[in-house]
Amino acid sequence: MISLSGCASARAETQQTETQVAIENKGSDTMVNLALAWAEQYQKEHPEANISVTGGGSGTGIAALINGTVDIANASRKIKPEEQTEAEANGTNPVEFVVAKDAIAIIVNPENPINQLTLQQVSDIYSGKNNNWKELGGEDRPIVRLSRETNSGTHVYFLEQVIRLGQKDNKTLFSPDTLLLPSSEGIGAEIRQNPNAIGYDGLGYVTPDMKVIAIAKDASGPYILPSATTVNNGTYPIARDLYMYTDGQPSGYIKDYLDWIMSPEAQAIVTEQGFVPIN
Amino acid sequence: MKTSQKWAEFAITWLIRISGYSAVIFVILIFIYLLREGLPSLEKVSLSNLTSERWYPIEDYFGILPLLSGTLIVTVGATLFAVPFGIGTAIYISEIAPRGVREILKPLIEVLAGIPSVVLGFLGMLILSPFLRTSFNLSTGLTAFTGSLLLGGIAIPTIVSVAEDALNAVPRSYRDAALAIGATEWQTIWRVTLPAARSGVLTAIMLGIGRAIGETMAVMMVTGNAPVMLHGLSSLFSPVRTMTATIAAEMGEVANGSVHYQTLFLIGIILFLISLFVNVIASMVVFRKPKRSERILS
Numbered sequence: 001m002i003s004l005s006g007c008a009s010a011r012a013e014t015q016q017t018e019t020q021v022a023i024e025n026k027g028s029d030t031m032v033n034l035a036l037a038w039a040e041q042y043q044k045e046h047p048e049a050n051i052s053v054t055g056g057g058s059g060t061g062i063a064a065l066i067n068g069t070v071d072i073a074n075a076s077r078k079i080k081p082e083e084q085t086e087a088e089a090n091g092t093n094p095v096e097f098v099v100a101k102d103a104i105a106i107i108v109n110p111e112n113p114i115n116q117l118t119l120q121q122v123s124d125i126y127s128g129k130n131n132n133w134k135e136l137g138g139e140d141r142p143i144v145r146l147s148r149e150t151n152s153g154t155h156v157y158f159l160e161q162v163i164r165l166g167q168k169d170n171k172t173l174f175s176p177d178t179l180l181l182p183s184s185e186g187i188g189a190e191i192r193q194n195p196n197a198i199g200y201d202g203l204g205y206v207t208p209d210m211k212v213i214a215i216a217k218d219a220s221g222p223y224i225l226p227s228a229t230t231v232n233n234g235t236y237p238i239a240r241d242l243y244m245y246t247d248g249q250p251s252g253y254i255k256d257y258l259d260w261i262m263s264p265e266a267q268a269i270v271t272e273q274g275f276v277p278i279n
Numbered sequence: 280m281k282t283s284q285k286w287a288e289f290a291i292t293w294l295i296r297i298s299g300y301s302a303v304i305f306v307i308l309i310f311i312y313l314l315r316e317g318l319p320s321l322e323k324v325s326l327s328n329l330t331s332e333r334w335y336p337i338e339d340y341f342g343i344l345p346l347l348s349g350t351l352i353v354t355v356g357a358t359l360f361a362v363p364f365g366i367g368t369a370i371y372i373s374e375i376a377p378r379g380v381r382e383i384l385k386p387l388i389e390v391l392a393g394i395p396s397v398v399l400g401f402l403g404m405l406i407l408s409p410f411l412r413t414s415f416n417l418s419t420g421l422t423a424f425t426g427s428l429l430l431g432g433i434a435i436p437t438i439v440s441v442a443e444d445a446l447n448a449v450p451r452s453y454r455d456a457a458l459a460i461g462a463t464e465w466q467t468i469w470r471v472t473l474p475a476a477r478s479g480v481l482t483a484i485m486l487g488i489g490r491a492i493g494e495t496m497a498v499m500m501v502t503g504n505a506p507v508m509l510h511g512l513s514s515l516f517s518p519v520r521t522m523t524a525t526i527a528a529e530m531g532e533v534a535n536g537s538v539h540y541q542t543l544f545l546i547g548i549i550l551f552l553i554s555l556f557v558n559v560i561a562s563m564v565v566f567r568k569p570k571r572s573e574r575i576l577s
Contacts, residue, residue, distance in 0.1 A: 059532040086534070142418040149504070150337050151532035173335060176345075179421055179503040179518050182528055186404065186500065193409040196418050 021253040023051045027061020027074030028153055029184070030102060030202045031242055034273045035074055038266055042257060049253065058153035059083075065245055066090050071254055073245040076102065076153035076202075094245040099261050101276040103203040103226035103239040104158060106213040107187075111195040114138045116214040116223035119237055123163050125198060128175030133196075145178040146187050146199035157240055158200055203231075204274030231276040242275065313551060317544030324542060334506035334520070336529065336539045343546060348509035349423070349519035350550075353498060356427025356515060357434060357491040362484055364431070365438030369483070372439070373446035374468050385443065392436035400497035403429040408501055415516065421503035423519040429497050434487035441486055445479020446472060478565040485561040492523075492554055499524040522546045 025035055032055035039051035061073035066087045079087075079094055087094050106122055108114060114136060117125075124130045126145055134140045148155045164170035181187050184205045191199050191210050203226050206212060214223035217237050230236035250258055260266055267277035321329075324341045331342035372384050407428065408420030449472050457467040473480065503518025506525075526543050533540045 057532050063534070082534070144419040149528045150335070151529055156337065171338075173338065173340075176333060176335075177505045177507050177518065179419065179505050180520070180528070181504065182499055189404055190408075190419070190421065194412060194419055 019048050021049055023049065023072065023254060023257060024070040025051055025072045025074065026054045026056060026064050026070045028058045028076040028242070029055040030076045030152075030154055030204070031074040031100075033204065034100065034242075034270060034275055037269050037273055038261060041266070041269060042260055046256075049257070051257070057151050059151060062094070062245065065094060065247060066092050068092065068247070071246065072258075075243045075245060076240065077157055078243065079245065092247045094247065095249055097244045097246070097258060097261075098241045098278060099244050099258075100242045100267075100270045100278060101231055101239055102242050103231045103236055103276060104154065104162075104200050105203050105206045105226050106215060106238075107191050107199050107201065107206060107210040108213060109191055109193075109195040109197060110209065110211045112138060112211060114213065116216065118216045118219050118221075119162060119165060120218070122215070123165055123172065126158075126163050126174055126178065127172045128177070141196050143198060144190075144194060144196040145175060146190055146197055147174060147178050147180055148184070148187070148201070149180050149182050154200070154202060158238075161240075162200075162238060202275070206274070228271060228276045239276070310551060313544055313548045317541055317546075317548045320538060320541035320545045323538045329542075329545075332508040334525070336533075336542070339538070341538075341542050342506075343542075343549070345506040345508045346520055346522045346525050346546065347549065348514075349502070349506070350492065350521045350523070350553075352423045352509055352514060352519060353426045353430060353502060353521055354488065354491050356423060357430035358484075358488055360427060360431035361434040361438060361487055361491070365435045365483070365487060366442055366480065368435070368439045369442035369446055369480075370468055370473070373443045374472060375464075388436050388439050388443075392440060396433055396494055396497040397500075399429060399433060400500035403497060403501040417516055419503060419518065421501055421518055422516050423502060424515050426498050426502035426519070426521070427515075429501055430491045430494055433494055433497060434490045437490055438483045438487040441483035442476075442480045445476040445483065448479065449475045481561060481565055485557060488557060489554060492550070492557070495521075495523040495527045499527060504528065522550050526550075 023039075025039065032053060035053045039053050043049050043051060058073075058075040058077050061070065061075055062079055062083050064070040065073035066083065067090070073094070079096065084094070106117065112133070114133065117136065121130070121136060125136075125143055126147075130136060131143055132140065133143055147158070150156075159174065160166065163174065164172050179190070181190070184201050187199045187201055188205065188207065188210070191197050212225060214225045215237055216223045222235070224230050224236045226236045226239070231239045244258065244261070246254060246258070262278075270277040320341075328339075328341050329343055331340065332345055333340040333342045334345055368388070372381050372388075376384060403425060404421075408422075408425050410420070411417065411422070411425055411428075412420030453471050453475055454467055457471040458464075462470065498521050502521060502524065504520045504524055505518040506520040507514070507517060509519075526546055529539070530543055533543060
């Protein structure tokens with residue numbers, strides 16, 4: 001009843017569905033657009049791959065990896081020691097890959113005349129020592145501090161590296177009246193319309209209608225604007241690595257995908273997304 | 280024939296009885312679960328920490344008071360705004376509006392009740408908050424007041440819809456009698472119709488407040504979420520963080536069984552007790568024994 005050629009094509013089809021591979025990829029909201037762009041491009045070149053990308057935060061991604069529900073976790077921070085312990089208790093072994101770099105841009109409303117700040121000044125603003133732009137040479141306006149929610153990897157990074165200036169024994173906290181906004185969009189909306197506001201977010205989320213502040217390590221040092229060049233040569237002080245974690249050394253199709261992410265082609269997408277490629 | 284009828288009667292009575300009891304059982308089960316997950320927090324976190332004015336859980340600061348005061352100020356603000364507006368609208372639709380207007384307004388209000396709160400939150404963030412900042416000359420538009428206005432707006436359709444039904448159920452003869460003895464239209468509404476519909480109107484208010492306390496997304500988007508303690512009336516125009524927003528923002532990331540997790544459940548218990556309190560007060564008012572004069576009236 002069935003012709004020979006029909007039989008052959010049917011077999012080819014089953015073979016194709018057999019080789020369909022699914023990769024679950026979850027984690028950092030900072031990285032979600034980048035991970036999506038990678039997945040789209042990779043699926044174009046490898047039609048058999050089926051990559052699903054979701055956000056939720058670095059902690060969510062790592063928790064999912066520990067529970068075995070994802071293949072790759074995206075994280076904008078290193079895995080915490082307690083997460084490592086939990087992973088070992090659960091029989092998982094997270095392996096780390098640096099896949100891109102991110103610079104945190106300090107942003108203000110374009111109407112704000114301030115162009116540059118030192119790390120110490122940014123720390124003083126966020127800890128509540130400075131409450132008026134006048135004290136920093138700006139207009140007589142109250143300072144409205146914006147931050148991501150405490151569950152965001154960007155929040156923790158900013159607390160440790162900027163507010164506490166990277167000092168381990170420094171216990172400075174965010175000023176209690178810091179506005180904690182649940183999304184990058186929330187920060188963007190407030191920065192665009194409020195000349196009192198100062199915020200921080202990944203370089204990938206900065207749009208031309210915000211003003212980026214040049215940052216110096218100390219008052220004598222050069223004030224540097226974040227860009228691919230300044231991040232890679234290490235002159236911009238607020239930059240970090242972005243990670244992907246797998247359970248154990250990756251093999252098979254997951255390894256193929258991670259190898260591709262390190263390729264020049266995939267790293268070009270990093271630049272397009274506003275992040276900084278690894279060398 | 281007769282036995283099968285009897286049996287059907289028996290089955291249906293029991294089905295109804297079970298569905299009646301199940302609501303109670305579910306509430307009890309939820310409360311037990313909340314207690315089991317939340318109470319250990321009281322052992323692990325010192326009372327002075329819980330009653331402090333600092334909420335910063337990633338560094339083990341678990342002061343609940345700023346969150347409590349945040350919920351309080353936003354909910355009271357929303358109630359003060361929504362109750363007069365809601366009852367007023369209900370009175371207009373039920374008592375004053377001509378038939379044609381009423382038939383357009385009633386379904387419109389019901390459509391308004393169906394708008395998802397996230398959409399309203401988005402509008403609040405992009406339109407209401409910049410507008411309030413410039414018109415009141417505030418440092419930021421993301422304040423308790425913005426949240427109150429938005430929550431009031433969300434509660435109004437519920438209040439209008441339920442209160443209008445209650446007013447509508449008051450027999451025509453009451454109004455006719457009042458008007459016949461020379462009462463003005465306003466006197467009839469204020470002294471006769473509204474008191475007669477009292478229990479329905481109170482239910483409407485309670486449902487409205489319930490929506491306001493429990494609402495999460497819209498509040499999270501417009502109140503700024505800064506856990507600052509209430510300091511007088513000026514707090515109305517500064518950012519606050521509500522209990523619901525705290526649970527929603529932090530529960531997704533927290534490690535299962537950690538102190539932070541248990542404290543979030545403790546906040547859940549407090550929310551539960553608050554709404555229980557509101558409901559008990561409401562039923563005490565609704566179900567209290569009517570006075571003799573009221574019995575004669577009805």
